[in-house]
Amino acid sequence: MVEIGALRALRSVAALGTLARAAEELGFTPSAVSQQIKRLERQIGVPVLAPAGRGVVLTPAGQAIVDAAPEVFQALERCAEAARSVAEGAPRGTLRVVAFSTGIRGLLAPMIPRLSARCPDLRLHITEQDPEQALHSIHSGAADLALVHDADGLPAPLPVPLAQHHVHTDIGDVVMRRTHPLARLDRPLTSADLAGQTWVTSPPGTVCHQWFRRLVADVPDDPDVRHLVDDFSTQLSLVRANQVIALVPRLARPPLGEGLVSRPLGRPPKREIHAAWRRSADASPAIQAVLAELGRTDTPTSSPD
Template identity: 35%
Template sequence: MDIQHLRAFRSVVATGSVRGAADVLGYSPSAISQQVTALQRQSGVPLLGRVGRGVEPTAAGRAMAARIDAVLGELGDLDDFVRALRDGRATTFTLAYFSSLGATWLPGIVGPLVEEFGDTRIELHMTDVHDPGRRPRPDLQLVVLPDDAPIPGGYERHLVARDTYVVALPQTHPFAGHDEVSLPELAGQTWIDNDFAQGACRQVTLEACAAAGFQPRFRVQTHDYPSALGLVATGLGISVMPALGARHLPEGVVTRPVVDPTPVRSIHALVLRDSTDLPILRRALELVHAVAGAT
């Protein structure tokens, strides 16, 4: 279908008359009428009905107008995309991050990007792992990886921060009065798991416990840090988690650093090589290091 025919018909529907569409689009009424007639011929169904001196869409015409809106919207996005390519700008920037950064780092990263790159749509994707098959690929992904993990194809890796672990305790727990808690002291405690998916952050805890000579005894498995902290507040047990995950504590919960050994997770920024020249990506990486240094 001819795009100009679609525009002419949509304008007729919006203005309620052929003459109104002609005035808006800068064509003669006869030219608009011919374009609408051609569209009706192609579609094989009546799209307009006459009402007094004007016209109104039929049921099929209303359905057609709704589809045309979607098409014209996509064309507008395509025009913006082409102009951005011509000007060397990004039209979409995809940032992937894991859950405990949502309320801690993300505002300090996304807020400035929105203000400074108003023409760029910023898409956020929350995930704990890097998925090489995901499309579109993230321009920047913040992810927990072992330092010796292989770098995903097409990406560069930058170490951003090392996040040490703490133990969340009920305020009435005997260890709450300590400045720090030795990991072996937690061997006999009732543990609340905080990573049901058993991802990289949980593995850091298990490896540290193995180094201390025990495996934790989990009484309850939860899916996230806030849920685990809520159960700690009830006195059900203790939970070991990254310090960033324990920023917002419910009443009656305290945290203490874990030592001997101290579990540590490494937070990396994966940068898509194809996007390294984009100003928004360079700025995003600056902001990532800034918020990481402030925590």
């Protein structure tokens, strides 16, 4: 009989390429993962891994096992969720959630008090991960529920065994000091309004920097970018200290305080946010409880001062 732990270890090694990386994902030592793989090889009677440089590759037998593994894990998960769902459908235990930073701040954190009151026996274990890594964690079984956002308008590729549900549309606004000339405008800002402005923006390679480049694409002159900062709280501190302005997603925006205001854009940048989970866990009371509370989360839908 093949051990489930050994099967999970082999799948992680296949996905990540080394015993060390698989061990980190699974929370074991590389020696423990190696022992699991060796037990698997003894159980089936053939090698499943072969050395390749500093990593390892699957043998044909190992690839055949990995290809069949999803059906095994899905069947086991359906059994577990069926048992939980008939136990009065009460969410309990620990739900492992992975999400990007501003999704944790703007979506998960606000709903935790309500979830705790409604489901006192359910505990969330939240880990920050970017969307690609989060989807891998769900697919590999290292996490149960993920919050992911699209990248520059393109949704993250969703592996076939996963399901998803739209949770929120995040929008970017321009934040400035209350004394800034743009703060006096009582209408959405246009490209013409942004000409000649001085900025603090997120660094290149981030979704918010892509938002910024599209936002200023129609501005005649190159934008005057004084600062490149990834943390939005730090961006706002620079806005507060200087006459720079910033493009900030609403989910990422802490309270502005008296000195700052935000103004909406005529063509605001947007990103769609989805929850993702394994289809075999559709019946999970814990996942359904979190999805229900996410649907009730009071997230910013306008651009308040």
